[in-house]
Amino acid sequence: EAGVTQFPSHSVIEKGQTVTLRCDPISGHDNLYWYRRVMGKEIKFLLHFVKESKQDESGMPNNRFLAERTGGTYSTLKVQPAELEDSGVYFCASSQETSGSVQETQYFGPGTRLLVL
Amino acid sequence: QKEVEQDPGPLSVPEGAIVSLNCTYSNSAFQYFMWYRQYSRKGPELLMYTYSSGNKEDGRFTAQVDKSSKYISLFIRDSQPSDSATYLCAMSDGFQKLVFGTGTRLLVSP
Numbered sequence: 001e002a003g004v005t006q007f008p009s010h011s012v013i014e015k016g017q018t019v020t021l022r023c024d025p026i027s028g029h030d031n032l033y034w035y036r037r038v039m040g041k042e043i044k045f046l047l048h049f050v051k052e053s054k055q056d057e058s059g060m061p062n063n064r065f066l067a068e069r070t071g072g073t074y075s076t077l078k079v080q081p082a083e084l085e086d087s088g089v090y091f092c093a094s095s096q097e098t099s100g101s102v103q104e105t106q107y108f109g110p111g112t113r114l115l116v117l
Numbered sequence: 118q119k120e121v122e123q124d125p126g127p128l129s130v131p132e133g134a135i136v137s138l139n140c141t142y143s144n145s146a147f148q149y150f151m152w153y154r155q156y157s158r159k160g161p162e163l164l165m166y167t168y169s170s171g172n173k174e175d176g177r178f179t180a181q182v183d184k185s186s187k188y189i190s191l192f193i194r195d196s197q198p199s200d201s202a203t204y205l206c207a208m209s210d211g212f213q214k215l216v217f218g219t220g221t222r223l224l225v226s227p
Contacts, residue, residue, distance in 0.1 A: 004160070031213065042121070043161070043205065043217040056214060091160055095213070103149035103168075103209050108160035 002026070004109035006092050012115045018080040021112045025074070025094030031055075032075050033095075033106060034067060038088040049075060082116045089113050120144050123206055123218025132227050136193040140206035140218045143187065147208040147216070150182050152191045155203045155220065164204075165191060196225045 005024045013019050025032045034046040046065070047057040051072035060067070064083070069075040079086050089111040095104035123140045130136055138152075149168055153161035165180040167173045167189075173180045179192040189208075193200055203220040 033213070033215075035215075035217075042119070042123075042219045043207075043215075045214045045216070048213055056212070059214070093160075103166075103211050104213065105163055105166060106213075106215060108153075108162070110158070110160045 004092055004094050004107055006090075006109040006112050008112060009110065010113045010115075012117065013082055014117050015084055016081045018078065019082055019114060021077045021079075021090050021092075021114070023075045023077070023092030023094075023109060025092070026107055028096070029094035029107075030072070030097050031095040031104065031106075032069060033093040034075070034077055035091040035093065035108075036088050037091065037111075038085070043091065046077075079114075082114075084116050087114055087116045118143060120216050121206060121208065121218040124221055125219050127222040127224055129224045129226065130196055132196060132198060132225055134196050134225070136191075136196050136200070136223060136225075138191040138193075138204050138206075138221050138223070140189050140208075141187055142189075142208060142216075144208075144210070144216070145184075145187070146210040148211055149209045150180070150189050151207040151215070152178075152180055153205040153207055155205060157202075161205055161207075193223075196223075198225045198227050201225045 032049040037043045045059040048055045049069045093106040093108045152165040170184045181190040205220040206218040207215045
């Protein structure tokens with residue numbers, strides 16, 4: 001079974017440009033998460049999709065970040081316009097259906113390394 | 118103050134040593150506690166998952182949770198060079214959002 005995949009693996013862009021990251025979750029997983037690790041800091045939650053709906057977007061830093069999950073399959077995270085502080089590693093994770101307040105195991109992708117110059 | 122504190126290391130040990138990795142946390146709502154292992158340029162991989170207080174053992178790995186002290190540990194017995202990685206503690210209140218520590222880099226020398 002294929003794991004969580006992310007594309008691209010690396011992206012180097014200039015400040016002010018737009019970048020779109022893609023995540024393909026494990027097949028059949030309803031839940032999809034985006035996390036980010038800024039250099040020297042901990043991995044931080046950005047948002048959580050259940051199928052195509054945003055369940056929790058409390059970690060999104062500002063309105064330059066737009067996440068979508070059309071059709072409840074893959075997800076994209078767009079940063080527009082990118083700023084220097086957006087540099088970091090963006091991880092996607094997925095899990096099966098949520099069961100009330102039971103924590104489901106999240107499976108992580110390899111991450112997209114974003115560098116904004 | 119961070120919700121989860123974890124010593125970044127690096128922690129260097131010889132092969133065969135017992136390794137102890139720890140995290141403390143401040144949010145008493147956390148009920149689920151996880152340890153992830155991350156190799157360089159890879160994503161975090163779940164090692165251990167524990168609900169509430171207590172111990173859990175899986176092969177060479179033992180996870181301990183002490184909710185009264187807000188302290189969790191991961192022990193690795195008979196450490197191997199292949200255990201060299203960054204170990205991340207993560208926790209949640211059950212509503213899926215994971216809160217991570219910064220990770221501890223472990224180096225096991227042959």
